[in-house]
Amino acid sequence: MLPVGEHWDLSLRTLGARAVRKALADSGNLQPDAIYIGNGLANILSHQANLGALISDEAGFPGIESCTFEAAGASGAAAFRAACMAVQSGLVDIAIALGVEKITECDGSTAQAAQDLILNYEFEGTNGLTVSAGAAIIAQRYLSEYHLDRSVFQNIALQSYQHAQGNPYAMYRNGITEAIYQKQPMKNHPLGLFDVSSLADGAAALVVTREELIPEESRDDMIRVLGSANAIAPLSLHDRHQLLQYRAASQSAASALRKAGLSLSNMDLLEIWDAHAIDVVLAMEAIGLAIEGEGWQTDMTTLSSMGGCLGRGNPLGASSAYQLVETVLQMRGEAGACQIGNLPKTAFVQSLGGLGSTAITHILGH
Amino acid sequence: MEAPRHWRLKKQRYSLTGEVCPHCSAKIFPPRDVCPECGQEAKTAFQFSGKGEVFSYTAITDAPAGYQDQAPYAIALVKLNEGPIVTAQLTDLGTEPVRIGMPVEMVTRRIKDDGNERGVILYGYKFRPVMQG
Amino acid sequence: MKLLIPEKPVGIIGYGAYIPRYRIPASEISRIWHGESEGTPIKEKSVPGLDEDTITMSIEAARNALNRAQIDPKELRAVWIGSESHPYAVKPSGTVVAEAIGASESISAADFEFACKAGTEAVIAGMGFVGSGMGDYVLAVGMDTAQGRPGDVLEYTAAAGGAAVIIGPASEALAVIDAAYSFVTDTPDFWRRQTQKYPEHGQRFTGDPAYFHHLENSIETFFTETGTSAKDYRFAVFHQPNAKFPQKLGKEFGFTKEQFQTGLLSPMIGNTYSGAVLLGLSAILDIAEPGDKIFAAAFGSGAGSDAFSFTVTERIKSCRNLAPSTQAYIQRRTEIDYAVYARHRGKYIMN
Numbered sequence: 001m002l003p004v005g006e007h008w009d010l011s012l013r014t015l016g017a018r019a020v021r022k023a024l025a026d027s028g029n030l031q032p033d034a035i036y037i038g039n040g041l042a043n044i045l046s047h048q049a050n051l052g053a054l055i056s057d058e059a060g061f062p063g064i065e066s067c068t069f070e071a072a073g074a075s076g077a078a079a080f081r082a083a084c085m086a087v088q089s090g091l092v093d094i095a096i097a098l099g100v101e102k103i104t105e106c107d108g109s110t111a112q113a114a115q116d117l118i119l120n121y122e123f124e125g126t127n128g129l130t131v132s133a134g135a136a137i138i139a140q141r142y143l144s145e146y147h148l149d150r151s152v153f154q155n156i157a158l159q160s161y162q163h164a165q166g167n168p169y170a171m172y173r174n175g176i177t178e179a180i181y182q183k184q185p186m187k188n189h190p191l192g193l194f195d196v197s198s199l200a201d202g203a204a205a206l207v208v209t210r211e212e213l214i215p216e217e218s219r220d221d222m223i224r225v226l227g228s229a230n231a232i233a234p235l236s237l238h239d240r241h242q243l244l245q246y247r248a249a250s251q252s253a254a255s256a257l258r259k260a261g262l263s264l265s266n267m268d269l270l271e272i273w274d275a276h277a278i279d280v281v282l283a284m285e286a287i288g289l290a291i292e293g294e295g296w297q298t299d300m301t302t303l304s305s306m307g308g309c310l311g312r313g314n315p316l317g318a319s320s321a322y323q324l325v326e327t328v329l330q331m332r333g334e335a336g337a338c339q340i341g342n343l344p345k346t347a348f349v350q351s352l353g354g355l356g357s358t359a360i361t362h363i364l365g366h
Numbered sequence: 367m368e369a370p371r372h373w374r375l376k377k378q379r380y381s382l383t384g385e386v387c388p389h390c391s392a393k394i395f396p397p398r399d400v401c402p403e404c405g406q407e408a409k410t411a412f413q414f415s416g417k418g419e420v421f422s423y424t425a426i427t428d429a430p431a432g433y434q435d436q437a438p439y440a441i442a443l444v445k446l447n448e449g450p451i452v453t454a455q456l457t458d459l460g461t462e463p464v465r466i467g468m469p470v471e472m473v474t475r476r477i478k479d480d481g482n483e484r485g486v487i488l489y490g491y492k493f494r495p496v497m498q499g
Numbered sequence: 500m501k502l503l504i505p506e507k508p509v510g511i512i513g514y515g516a517y518i519p520r521y522r523i524p525a526s527e528i529s530r531i532w533h534g535e536s537e538g539t540p541i542k543e544k545s546v547p548g549l550d551e552d553t554i555t556m557s558i559e560a561a562r563n564a565l566n567r568a569q570i571d572p573k574e575l576r577a578v579w580i581g582s583e584s585h586p587y588a589v590k591p592s593g594t595v596v597a598e599a600i601g602a603s604e605s606i607s608a609a610d611f612e613f614a615c616k617a618g619t620e621a622v623i624a625g626m627g628f629v630g631s632g633m634g635d636y637v638l639a640v641g642m643d644t645a646q647g648r649p650g651d652v653l654e655y656t657a658a659a660g661g662a663a664v665i666i667g668p669a670s671e672a673l674a675v676i677d678a679a680y681s682f683v684t685d686t687p688d689f690w691r692r693q694t695q696k697y698p699e700h701g702q703r704f705t706g707d708p709a710y711f712h713h714l715e716n717s718i719e720t721f722f723t724e725t726g727t728s729a730k731d732y733r734f735a736v737f738h739q740p741n742a743k744f745p746q747k748l749g750k751e752f753g754f755t756k757e758q759f760q761t762g763l764l765s766p767m768i769g770n771t772y773s774g775a776v777l778l779g780l781s782a783i784l785d786i787a788e789p790g791d792k793i794f795a796a797a798f799g800s801g802a803g804s805d806a807f808s809f810t811v812t813e814r815i816k817s818c819r820n821l822a823p824s825t826q827a828y829i830q831r832r833t834e835i836d837y838a839v840y841a842r843h844r845g846k847y848i849m850n
Contacts, residue, residue: 239451
C-alpha cells in the first residue's frame with residue numbers, strides 16, 4: 001500500500017510495481033504466478049492499456065500471468081476476487097491482486113471527464129451528468145422521501161475525516177470540525193464538498209494463496225477469505241426501479257455472507273463504500289444494517305476505520321484494494337492509531353463501482 | 367467527432383422516441399432489445415408525449431468538459447407520464463425554483479458542440495417547466 | 500398577371516410561434532454604448548437561451564404548427580426553413596427539424612435565405628408545391644437568432660424568434676391564402692459575407708431605396724392587381740425592423756393603428772428578421788375571427804418584398820388553442836443585463 005495523494009514524481013507503472021513489491025515483502029517474499037490488476041482510468045488518463053504487461057514487468061516478473069479488471073471503483077475488489085478464484089480453482093498457486101490508479105497525470109477536468117465515464121455515456125454523460133451530480137440526485141430524492149435535510153450526511157463525513165487522522169496513508173489527515181463542515185461550499189446540492197470524495201493517486205496490493213503454501217512462520221499473519229461475491233444493478237439511475245435501493249449492494253452482501261456461512265451480526269468490522277456520503281446511507285440500508293430511511297443514523301465507529309474514500313482519498317480503481325488492505329491491517333492489529341478496540345475476527349468489506357451499479361463484497365476472517 | 371454515435375441515436379435524442387413492449391405493453395426509454403419489465407424482445411417504436419415531472423434533481427456548477435458554456439445548469443431525473451424515467455437537463459427555468467414533482471415538458475435544444483464551433487452540433491431533449499397558454 | 504395564385508387553392512392549416520424567454524431592454528444596450536440618455540428604437544428585444552438556435556426554435560414552432568394542423572407529421576411533403584442564422588453554413592437546418600418533428604424521409608427539405616424574407620419565400624414556394632398537387636402539406640418556417648454588431652444601431656433590435664406555418668389545401672385551411680405577390684431588385688442595403696459574424700448595412704440607404712421602395716411597390720401592385728385597399732382588411736402586418744418603419748408604411752397606405760397593432764411585435768421583442776412577418780401573422784391568427792381578411796407584407800434586404808392576403812375560416816376557432824399563443828411567448832420573460840446577453844450571444848472571446 002502506498003500513501004494516497006498526488007504522486008507527481010511517480011508514474012502509473014511505478015505506483016503499481018511498488019505496491020506489488022511491498023505486498024510480496026509482507027508475504028515473506030512469495031513468488032507470484034499471476035498479478036491481477038484493478039484499474040479504472042489508465043486508458044484515458046495515462047493513455048495506457050495492457051497494464052498487465054506494463055506493471056508486472058516493471059515489478060520484476062516478466063513471464064507470469066497478468067491482466068486488468070475494470071469495475072469502476074470496485075476494480076481492485078474485482079482483481080482480488082479474480083485472484084481468489086484463480087487460487088481456489090488450483091489453476092494458480094500464488095496470485096497478487098493490485099489496485100492502482102494514476103489520477104494526476106492530466107488536468108482536473110480531464111480526470112473528471114474520465115471518471116464520468118463510469119456513468120452511462122450515451123444517456124447520462126451526454127446529457128451533462130457527472131458522477132457527483134448523480135450521487136446528489138439520489139441524495140436529493142432520499143432527503144425528500146424521508147423528509148430529512150442535508151445535515152444527515154454530517155456524521156458520516158466527520159467520522160471518515162476523523163478516522164483518517166490516524167492513517168499515515170490517508171490524504172486528509174487534519175480532520176474537520178462541525179463548524180467547518182457546516183460552512184462547506186456545495187459540490188452538487190445537497191452534497192457539499194466534504195460529502196464527495198476526492199480522486200487521487202494510489203496503489204495497494206494483496207497476496208492470495210492457499211494455506212499450505214504459506215511458510216510456517218508467516219501463517220499467523222494470514223487472513224482467510226471466507227466469502228466473495230459480485231453483483232450488478234442497472235448502470236443508469238433512470239433504469240432503476242427503486243432509485244433509493246442499492247440492489248447490487250444487497251445482493252452481493254447476501255451472497256458473500258451465505259458463502260461464508262455467517263451473518264451480519266458476526267461481523268466485527270465493516271468497510272462500506274463511501275465515495276459519496278449518500279453511498280454509505282444506501283449501502284447500510286441495502287446490506288441490512290439499517291432499515292430504509294435510517295441508514296444515516298447508524299453508529300459509525302467500526303465503519304471505514306481508516307478514513308474511507310472521503311478521508312483517505314479516492315484512487316478510484318485502487319480504493320477497493322485499499323479497503324481490503326486496511327481491513328487486513330485491522331485484523332492483524334497493525335492499524336496503528338486507527339486500530340479499533342477489540343481485534344476483529346471477522347470483517348465485511350464491500351466496494352461499489354459506479355453509483356451502486358456494481359457491488360463486490362468480501363468476508364474476511366482469521 | 368462522434369457523429370456516427372449521435373446519428374444512430376437521433377430519434378431518441380431529438381424527440382424521445384422509445385419503445386413499447388409488444389408482450390407486456392411496458393413503455394421503454396431509451397430503446398433496448400430486451401424489455402426490462404418482462405425480459406422478452408422489444409422493438410416496437412413508441413413516441414413519448416414529452417410530459418412528465420421532476421423525480422429528483424441537482425445543480426451542476428462545475429460542468430464537465432464540453433458543457434461549460436451552458437453551466438451552471440440543473441440536471442434531473444424526469445419521470446415521464448408514460449412511466450419511464452430519463453436523465454436530462456432542465457432549461458428555461460426563469461425564477462421558478464426546481465422542486466420534486468414540478469411538471470415539465472420536453473424541448474429539443476443544443477446539448478453541446480462537438481468540437482470548438484467546427485464539429486457537429488448535438489441536439490437533444492431537455493425539459494422545461496410546462497408552458498401555460 | 501403578376502399575382503402568384505396556384506391552380507389549386509391553398510391555405511394555412513396550422514401555425515406556431517416561438518420566442519425565447521430572455522429579454523434585454525434597449526436602455527441596457529444604450530447604457531453600454533451611448534450613456535443613459537440615448538433614445539431607443541424599441542423597448543426591449545428577445546435573446547435566445549444558451550442552448551437555442553434557429554434549429555431548436557424552428558422545432559418548437561413546427562411542433563406548435565403541427566398541433567394546430569392536427570395532421571400526422573408523416574403527411575408533410577416538404578420542410579423548408581427560412582433564416583439568415585442557420586447554425587451551419589453547409590448542412591441543412593431542415594433535415595434536423597424534419598427528423599425532430601417526426602416527418603417522413605420522403606420529403607423535400609431545404610434552407611431558404613433571403614435576409615428578412617426567407618420565411619415568406621418558403622411560404623410562396625409551399626403555395627406552389629401544394630397548389631400544383633405535388634404534395635398535400637408543406638412546413639414553412641421563418642426563424643432567426645439575428646446578429647447585431649456590438650455598438651451598432653442594429654444591436655438594439657436584432658432579436659430571436661419566428662413562426663412556422665403549414666400550407667395545405669384551402670378546404671382544410673384555418674386561413675385561405677387568397678393571393679401573393681413578390682417584388683425583387685438588386686439593392687445592396689444590408690448583407691453579410693460568408694464567414695463574417697455580423698452583417699453590414701447601408702445605414703440611411705436601408706430606408707427609402709430599400710425598405711420603403713420594395714414594400715411600396717409590392718403593396719401597390721398587390722392592391723392594384725387584387726382590386727383591394729387597406730379598408731378591405733381587418734388586420735395588417737408588415738416587416739418590422741423597428742417600431743417606426745412599419746407604422747409609417749401602414750399609414751401611407753391608409754392602414755390604421757387598429758389594423759396593424761396586433762401584428763406589430765417589434766416594440767416588445769425586437770426584429771426577428773425572417774421570423775418577423777410570420778410571427779406577427781401568428782399573433783393576428785390568435786385573435787382573428789372567421790371571415791376576417793389579413794394583409795401581410797414582408798421585406799428582405801438585398802432586396803425584395805412579398806405581399807399576401809389571407810381569409811380566415813371557421814376552422815380557426817377549433818385549432819387556435821391547441822398550442823401556446825404568441826402573446827404567451829411574449830409574456831414569458833426573463834430580463835437579462837448586457838453581461839449575460841454578451842454570454843448568450845457568444846460575444847466573449849474564450850481563447
